[in-house]
Amino acid sequence: LNVLDELSEIGRTAEPVIREYVLRGASAEFREVLTHQLDAGGKMLRPALVMLACEAAGGSRHQALKAAAAMELVHNYSLIFDDIIDRGEIRRGKPTTRRVFGDSMALLAALHYREAIAQVVNDSPQSAALHGLVSKAIENLVEGERMDILYEQAGREEEYVKRARMREPSWETYERIVIHKTASLMGACAEAGALIAGASDEVRKGLGDYARLAGEAFQIADDTLDIFGEETKLGKKVGKDIAEHKLGNAAVLLALNELDADGKANLLSILRKEHVSQEDLSQAIELMRSTGCRDKALKIAAERVELAKRALHVLPDSDAKARLIVLAESFVSRQF
Amino acid sequence: LNVLDELSEIGRTAEPVIREYVLRGASAEFREVLTHQLDAGGKMLRPALVMLACEAAGGSRHQALKAAAAMELVHNYSLIFDDIIDRGEIRRGKPTTRRVFGDSMALLAALHYREAIAQVVNDSPQSAALHGLVSKAIENLVEGERMDILYEQAGREEEYVKRARMREPSWETYERIVIHKTASLMGACAEAGALIAGASDEVRKGLGDYARLAGEAFQIADDTLDIFGEETKLGKKVGKDIAEHKLGNAAVLLALNELDADGKANLLSILRKEHVSQEDLSQAIELMRSTGCRDKALKIAAERVELAKRALHVLPDSDAKARLIVLAESFVSRQF
Numbered sequence: 001l002n003v004l005d006e007l008s009e010i011g012r013t014a015e016p017v018i019r020e021y022v023l024r025g026a027s028a029e030f031r032e033v034l035t036h037q038l039d040a041g042g043k044m045l046r047p048a049l050v051m052l053a054c055e056a057a058g059g060s061r062h063q064a065l066k067a068a069a070a071m072e073l074v075h076n077y078s079l080i081f082d083d084i085i086d087r088g089e090i091r092r093g094k095p096t097t098r099r100v101f102g103d104s105m106a107l108l109a110a111l112h113y114r115e116a117i118a119q120v121v122n123d124s125p126q127s128a129a130l131h132g133l134v135s136k137a138i139e140n141l142v143e144g145e146r147m148d149i150l151y152e153q154a155g156r157e158e159e160y161v162k163r164a165r166m167r168e169p170s171w172e173t174y175e176r177i178v179i180h181k182t183a184s185l186m187g188a189c190a191e192a193g194a195l196i197a198g199a200s201d202e203v204r205k206g207l208g209d210y211a212r213l214a215g216e217a218f219q220i221a222d223d224t225l226d227i228f229g230e231e232t233k234l235g236k237k238v239g240k241d242i243a244e245h246k247l248g249n250a251a252v253l254l255a256l257n258e259l260d261a262d263g264k265a266n267l268l269s270i271l272r273k274e275h276v277s278q279e280d281l282s283q284a285i286e287l288m289r290s291t292g293c294r295d296k297a298l299k300i301a302a303e304r305v306e307l308a309k310r311a312l313h314v315l316p317d318s319d320a321k322a323r324l325i326v327l328a329e330s331f332v333s334r335q336f
Numbered sequence: 337l338n339v340l341d342e343l344s345e346i347g348r349t350a351e352p353v354i355r356e357y358v359l360r361g362a363s364a365e366f367r368e369v370l371t372h373q374l375d376a377g378g379k380m381l382r383p384a385l386v387m388l389a390c391e392a393a394g395g396s397r398h399q400a401l402k403a404a405a406a407m408e409l410v411h412n413y414s415l416i417f418d419d420i421i422d423r424g425e426i427r428r429g430k431p432t433t434r435r436v437f438g439d440s441m442a443l444l445a446a447l448h449y450r451e452a453i454a455q456v457v458n459d460s461p462q463s464a465a466l467h468g469l470v471s472k473a474i475e476n477l478v479e480g481e482r483m484d485i486l487y488e489q490a491g492r493e494e495e496y497v498k499r500a501r502m503r504e505p506s507w508e509t510y511e512r513i514v515i516h517k518t519a520s521l522m523g524a525c526a527e528a529g530a531l532i533a534g535a536s537d538e539v540r541k542g543l544g545d546y547a548r549l550a551g552e553a554f555q556i557a558d559d560t561l562d563i564f565g566e567e568t569k570l571g572k573k574v575g576k577d578i579a580e581h582k583l584g585n586a587a588v589l590l591a592l593n594e595l596d597a598d599g600k601a602n603l604l605s606i607l608r609k610e611h612v613s614q615e616d617l618s619q620a621i622e623l624m625r626s627t628g629c630r631d632k633a634l635k636i637a638a639e640r641v642e643l644a645k646r647a648l649h650v651l652p653d654s655d656a657k658a659r660l661i662v663l664a665e666s667f668v669s670r671q672f
Contacts, residue, residue, distance in 0.1 A: 026475075104492070104497065107421065107443070108421075108482050115472075115478070118470075136361065145444060149440055158440065164365070
């Protein structure tokens with residue numbers, strides 16, 4: 001058995017809890033809308049992270065089961081509203097909730113998920129502190145999504161968005177987005193585990209830092225794969241971020257930093273086209289490839305993973321800690 | 337000073353708390369989006385209800401301030417997403433959040449509001465029980481909105497909505513919608529006040545029943561006003577529910593019950609037109625007027641108010657109780 005499959009298996013133990021809380025307050029007719037996102041599957045790494053962090057901090061996986069369910073639900077909640085905002089049609093190789101049931105029902109499903117989260121947190125050990133952690137993590141997700149929208153360079157009708165758009169390529173802005181939209185939730189997962197284990201502040205901070213750094217590495221590697229990956233069986237398009245006009249992509253920003261004035265203007269002009277053609281896309285990717293931005297991005301991601309592993313030094317060695325190390329490494333070496 | 341103005345004034349004492357929690361975790365750039373809905377004002381009757389229920393149950397208004405802020409925020413949260421779903425342009429005489437900032441930003445603002453709610457509840461007395469109350473109330477709002485959408489007879493593109501639509505006029509379905517979308521939140525407001533006062537189960541149930549019944553009366557009267565009211569200075573359109581194809585309106589359902597086969601078919605066919613013209617609207621309102629549905633609806637609303645007042649019998653007499661009675665009466669005699 002592959003170690004990553006093993007991690008997914010740990011995460012999947014939270015699945016019955018997730019379904020219980022999503023469905024228990026729902027009307028019979030609403031159920032098919034609510035289960036659609038859950039049925040699409042997923043690697044369940046966030047709940048695994050919660051449970052392993054709890055175990056690594058001296059608790060048991062079982063104690064952290066409800067917190068783990070809550071965090072996976074936060075992730076699914078964000079996917080539903082992300083698809084509404086980005087008009088996503090396909091996710092994990094399947095049609096999205098909004099594609100099947102329409103935007104209004106997808107929005108209502110997301111809102112219902114938020115209440116399932118509140119309820120499972122309320123029934124978890126350390127519920128008051130966990131409410132605070134979860135709420136701050138979602139607040140950060142929302143802020144990350146807000147900045148990500150404003151870092152798109154074209155493609156939206158809304159006057160406000162056009163006016164408030166951020167046009168200057170900046171690695172600093174990128175970091176701010178990644179911390180909010182990816183790293184914060186990972187950090188909250190690990191901190192939730194530590195909290196439930198009754199860990200010291202030092203251990204909690206170590207686990208939180210580990211997960212935030214691993215989360216940054218994950219996002220940077222994911223950005224790179226978006227541009228230079230292969231067309232997958234799940235229907236993921238190469239260069240989707242460019243087609244969606246996103247300046248908030250690590251490889252794009254690193255390429256812009258290396259290109260000469262003409263190349264930079266060229267790449268930016270493609271990102272700013274209302275419609276990016278297949279030819280534009282190929283041209284953008286070729287331009288980017290010439291800068292070596294792929295290797296630069298993966299190097300930055302690998303450095304984050306090293307820092308993530310180092311943050312775990314405050315914890316005693318254990319099986320759970322060893323798995324957390326493998327998890328962080330996998331964020332760069334493979335993709336989820 | 338009018339008693340209702342006095343109630344609004346009590347409710348408004350929660351406003352600084354509302355702003356504090358909405359803004360404290362928000363980036364500087366997000367603030368204008370977040371405050372738009374709050375700046376539009378409102379009668380603040382839900383927070384007044386929380387505080388007066390607490391006082392009537394033996395507690396103080398001040399104890400219930402955070403719970404009151406949470407409940408007004410739940411209301412505002414529901415207004416933002418309701419406007420997204422119904423493409424609302426004007427609310428309280430002002431352009432809606434989605435109108436000014438676009439659907440994506442409005443959605444993110446609503447999601448942020450939900451976190452402000454979680455955080456103010458977490459800081460309130462009786463936070464665990466209050467989390468449960470608030471969460472159930474929002475779950476009900478979402479279910480009410482879901483049914484309301486499916487009780488529209490035309491006007492939406494989504495295949496799923498067209499397929500799942502409820503086509504049969506039914507007072508029972510209407511009651512289910514009103515309980516979920518209006519009465520449940522009112523009930524939660526009053527129960528939150530009772531909870532914080534440490535009231536007995538009997539008192540808590542009495543206050544909850546009072547508020548749910550008053551909430552139903554409010555919605556029935558509001559539906560009637562939608563059809564037979566006057567064009568207001570705030571830009572509220574007469575017959576908006578008909579233009580929006582809603583079967584979920586008390587006056588419409590009571591009219592359908594009284595009309596002969598031809599009249600019924602006529603009214604339903606107008607509700608089912610993709611575009612309802614001004615002429616259609618006038619014809620529908622005339623048809624409805626002929627049935628006396630306006631007086632029937634107001635009679636039902638008045639009966640609910642009587643039952644609401646009776647539910648308060650378990651409470652000792654007090655100033656707060658007297659104000660709650662005025663509040664319920666105002667739901668039919670005046671409109672908010």
